[in-house]
């Protein structure tokens with residue numbers, strides 16, 4: 001921590017949040033809001049004179065409310081930066097009559113009530129997302145009487161209580177009577193591995209964390225009765241089994257089975273009912289203290305970043321890597337990398353390993369002062385352009401300039417174009433060529449596909465980032481579905497031109513599926529909004545012309561939704577079976593007129 | 594390793610010479626899809642100069658064979674029916690570049706993730722689908738045009754969002770390698786959850 005704080009090439013903005021990110025790999029423009037600290041970060045020596053005089057007492061977040069702090073405080077002794085911080089919502093205010101005691105107490109004069117939030121702009125070439133975890137909050141499900149029973153703690157609270165720098169100087173005390181407990185029970189998988197309560201996934205660290213805690217207890221209090229209630233112990237890492245064995249040797253009692261019920265006894269002790277899965281008996285234990293091994297969840301704000309950078313999430317809500325095996329720290333968005341628990345629950349060692357990997361992947365791009373630009377961009381033919389302005393309106397990157405009033409034809413700023421193809425799909429005059437996904441290329445694919453036995457085939461458009469990746473995920477998971485669909489990959493569902501759909505029906509397609517990223521997840525900001533509008537429009541036209549609009553389908557499938565992809569395929573096949581040869585022949589007749 | 598993109602322009606559509614390679618991927622594809630039958634069907638398509646099945650297209654011998662045929666047969670389009678382009682498109686694009694072809698003259702058909710692995714009980718249906726997918730790729734490949742990747746400036750600084758142990762490590766590694774790093778942390782101090790821990794497994798020592 002201090003190394004990072006002192007490093008001449010690292011600038012740390014604390015109390016800060018990323019407000020907006022624009023641009024692409026090589027040139028991301030980042031807007032950061034830095035909240036006022038009200039203390040000069042550089043001048044403050046962390047002497048603490050200010051806090052001594054502050055009359056406001058508040059629960060200390062760092063110790064999870066197990067101790068208190070003042071309205072002006074140091075986050076924790078080793079904090080980086082070490083400067084104190086003032087919470088303006090708690091402070092009695094800068095009216096000298098009201099208080100400003102700290103202002104007088106500070107000899108260095110580094111407190112400034114008039115400091116204001118700052119907006120900073122930074123340009124960077126690469127981004128490492130390391131937003132970490134949020135511990136599971138057991139209050140949400142009222143688990144094991146947490147908050148109702150004072151002697152039920154979370155594992156994080158327990159960490160603070162046994163920490164020499166914590167609120168009890170490292171002495172484990174029972175909250176109700178501040179006595180040392182004689183017996184402590186740990187309950188595993190709180191908020192994890194349950195389809196009904198909390199999250200379905202394994203949080204990865206809680207087993208080992210509990211084993212660690214039992215060893216800490218046995219070291220300090222050899223006579224303490226320590227029990228662990230578990231489903232199974234996952235001690236898979238290097239050196240883990242050894243710690244588990246040590247814990248059992250030292251007399252920690254591992255009970256297979258999670259408590260069904262906890263009740264508080266009049267003296268504050270806790271009575272725990274456990275169905276012992278090994279013996280098949282219902283056992284009762286009376287314990288002085290219970291510790292909930294809480295799971296790990298994605299950090300707050302994950303969604304906001306996801307939208308800002310066009311990233312993908314797994315169904316568990318963590319960031320999704322570009323490839324689970326071969327690109328484990330790359331985001332699908334070029335120039336963005338993941339490190340630590342932002343990508344999934346993991347321990348410190350794995351977080352650090354992944355962070356070094358992310359750093360190297362970023363350096364690999366940054367070592368040259370130029371980077372290959374996207375070659376898949378659009379081009380406009382000024383001869384054909386009628387300067388209607390539509391393309392500029394739909395481009396999510398504002399990469400097109402056109403003046404409908406002066407009739408100056410549209411122009412693409414190639415460096416700003418990300419290649420979604422929405423403009424080409426929307427131009428009514430065929431003035432836009434989408435490189436590598438030209439009309440001609442796609443129409444030829446449709447023709448090749450529907451040349452023979454078209455009635456058996458489902459013409460499917462899939463976007464590179466979500467639905468096509470979801471189809472790959474179904475494959476990796478070996479999910480089986482009917483073999484009737486043929487996928488045409490485009491970068492974005494926004495590329496799917498109305499003409500492709502009509503052409504497909506004219507060539508005898510029974511069903512056409514357009515698929516892409518969920519709304520809000522579009523890799524091209526919001527290009528898929530235009531997909532929705534277009535599909536709706538075509539369906540209305542189909543209805544008017546006497547075609548069944550159901551034959552055109554729109555589905556959102558994320559890169560992690562292999563199961564959903566397989567389900568959609570099965571549904572499409574059912575739909576295809578409802579389309580008769582007669583219906584197809586009539587459609588062809590109608591459209592050829 | 595990035596191979597520079599050659600700017601050689603190729604023949605326009607009309608005189609395309611297409612090489613079609615249907616990868617068996619060991620048995621990953623071949624046990625469900627009749628790769629030889631797919632290749633044989635492609636050999637009859639117009640503009641196809643060669644069509645064959647191949648053991649492991651991405652392996653060095655596989656790539657060498659394709660590179661050599663690009664030269665000896667004068668291929669100017671390459672179609673590979675194999676795994677997902679999301680996996681090996683970069684591999685094969687580099688192969689084309691190494692053989693002196695513009696990398697955008699490659700087209701892939703997804704015969705593994707989107708065919709053999711998802712229709713395992715239906716060899717006939719999977720083979721018919723594979724035939725269509727490769728045929729579509731051949732049709733598309735005829736229309737492919739060489740593209741050049743312009744160079745854009747790279748800002749040689751990084752942003753790290755989050756100052757927990759992962760963010761700190763990433764920042765230090767990049768900074769120690771000479772890159773400027775901007776770190777954004779929501780809390781008044783960096784450190785994240787690790788700063789709150791006492792001892793940590795597996796070493797049982799203190800965390801900060």
Ligand SMILES: Cc1cc2nc3c(=O)[nH]c(=O)nc-3n(C[C@H](O)[C@H](O)[C@H](O)COP(=O)(O)OP(=O)(O)OC[C@H]3O[C@@H](n4cnc5c(N)ncnc54)[C@H](O)[C@@H]3O)c2cc1C
Nearest residue numbers: 131132133340341347348755757758759779785786793794
């Ligand atoms: C109770 C408990 C005990 C544990 N014990 C151990 C142990 O003994 N051994 C072990 O190896 N591991 C242990 N772990 C796991 C360990 O804590 C994690 O592996 C590690 O903290 C992950 O580091 P990180 O940097 O990914 O995330 P974090 O530590 O969560 O850090 C993320 C940082 O990013 C900041 N942030 C989040 N979002 C934003 C945003 N949008 N903008 C700006 N900043 C943001 C946060 O404020 C935080 O400072 C334990 C975890 C818990 C919960």
Ligand code: SF4
Nearest residue numbers: 385386388389391427
């Ligand atoms: S949509 Fe087409 S015609 Fe209209 S301004 Fe854009 S390029 Fe020109």
Ligand code: SF4
Nearest residue numbers: 395417418420421423
């Ligand atoms: S709409 Fe898409 S393809 Fe067209 S200019 Fe904008 S980013 Fe490029």
Ligand code: SF4
Nearest residue numbers: 616618649651675676
């Ligand atoms: S190219 Fe793809 S399908 Fe072929 S061997 Fe390699 S991994 Fe398997």
